[in-house]
Amino acid sequence: MKDCVIEITHVKKSFGSNCVLADISLNLQKGENLVILGKSGSGKSVLIKCLVGLIPIDEGNIRVFNQDLSALNAHELNALRRKIGFLFQSAALYDSMTVRENLEFPLRISKTINNTERDALVTEALKNVGLETVIDKLPSELSGGMRKRVGLARTLILKPELILYDEPTTGLDPITAGEISELILEIQKKYNTSSVIITHDVECARKVANRIIIIKDGAPVATGTFAQLSESEDAWIRSFFNKN
Amino acid sequence: MATTNSAASEKKEVAVIVPVESRNPYTLFIRPILHEVAMLARFCALFFKEVFAPPYELKELIRQCFLIGYKSFPLVAITGFIMGLVLTIQSRPTLAQFGAESWLPAMVAVSIIREIGPVITALIFAGKAGSGIGAELASMKVTEQIDAMEVSGINPFKYLVVTRIIASTFMLPLLVIASDAVSLYGAYIGVNLKGDVSFQLFFLKVFEKLSFSDLFPAVIKTFFFGFMVALISCYKGYNSNKGTVGVGESANASVVLASLSIFILDMIAVQLTSLIT
């Protein structure tokens, strides 16, 4: 399939005797928002980190942009990673740098960018998340929601074709979480990106998902749209949605 | 395989290799220590692999030099001054018994330059910079900042570890020299608390007994001290994986192991020096 951004086939990963990913196969179409839903500890975060090669897999095959991750050398892997945006659970802003330096950080590799272009990119990215005013603040001076947004701005600065969200709404109040969800949709429309969103927040999943995969004990148990899954016959899946 | 990837895989192996069920002393104590040593050696090898390969993070290196070197100076200077003063005051009675008080400046100078200066400064440095590096890298690890660097295509090992190790390796010798100077000033004041020695005479007496075989081995060993402090702290911080608790543990282990390694290195250095001269 040419439009497949991510293709995962029979991926297995275990830490010692603890099997985290049992046997996962899934794919992501171009322009699609895929939500992976599961309880804490179901291996979602590990899966998403496997996608960018942060965690090597034991078995199976991961292809991103039609490239086999395990066949890439360090240089090729870095080139591939620069096409992928990754928003971490804690936003992972560099504590010692201001917001501006945080945003400039991923740009430091490309030598072709001059100062004016860099400033323009930083301002644009911050405008996208609505936070132009905090440009010279340190991450410690920002609230949790602001940090998430700055983190998102930082992932956007390289104009990625694929964005991976690791629990984008965790630790936020429902209103801020809602705003972040809106932002995800907005960005997806604006830059026509494909996204994988890992979450256990059903509300977020409802808002952003084109398709939802539910993971249990390291293996997918159900796939479908929000409407299909909430009407599922399986009691366990239904309980997931009925919590809220 | 990519270096960054293999580093990542090694990190995860920690949990794999040490089995819980065994209770004999070898598997309980010796094997974890050997394992740790092996990991540290690999970390060190990775450093030497990365340090020569471009790109070079010069800006961050200078920033680290400032943070690690310059910022440690006041602490190091105060300690150095007190050491010089105290050493002089403490040595005086013994020398006075021999009627050799005029040797006080020379004796204190030799002790400071050869031993007290390098070791005390390195220990203070391990406490200040080592714990700082350990805690900072550990918290970056815990809050996924290191992962974030890696996924944005920047080699975090190069950016975080290499710069810190180089900065520490070259800043500690400078700190030691500065601390030696302050220590000698402290000794001058110490001499003058009970005696009356002009600065010029003190200065002459100090350099009368000093030789290159006092100065050079002492300066050379501080490079190794600096390297070791940063290497251990970076290793402990970079491989922290126990969440928030791990941050404290890393900072603590950094200081303890770095201090221990300073003494071990010092012992080796003294043996080598006595072999050469």
Next chain:
Amino acid sequence: MSNKTANNTRLGLFVSLSIALLITGIYFIGKKQQLFGNTFIVNSVFKDISGLQIGNNVRYSGINVGIIDNIEQITDTTVKVEMLLDESTRKYIRKNAKAIIGSDGLMGNKIVVITPGTPDKAQLANNDNIQTAQAISLDDILLKIKISSDNAADITTNLGLIVRNISNGKGTVGKLFMDTVFAENINQTLINIKQGAGGFDNNMKAASKSVFLRGFFKKKKK
């Protein structure tokens, strides 16, 4: 950004100051070891260098003028010592100057002391040999002290013997002090002398009253 520049300036200051301190230290130690000035070489051959080491000082008129640069065993009984001296002292050291190994205080380092030659001789050339004089080493002094003390010990032993003999009454002096019979005899003799003297006195009194000698005594009284 300006903050960063300021930090860099401070760092630069710290680094340059520390390096300057190191260089100063090297300079002052080096100055002492004569590394950076003009120097010339003087050789001497000693039989025994009493533990002299490379780097020890060379003194002339009590001033440190150089260091020992090299020590080399040349035959089974001779050691060549190469000294590096300050060029400025060359004009004072003559060809007949002598090198002696001494020490800096009782417990100090070994040094080479160069004694002045006579002004009529030429100045030293580079790589010249100067003669040596046998140093009075501490060992020599100790040896001399030992001989003296051995002698002293002999003397005191003999003295002891004499005193013992005296106290045992052997020999004339011993008799003099220790023999009671002899002492009694002397005592008796003294008593006899006294009595004799008393008799003589009576005789003299009698004589003064005698008619024949009266005039003689009268004259004496006047």
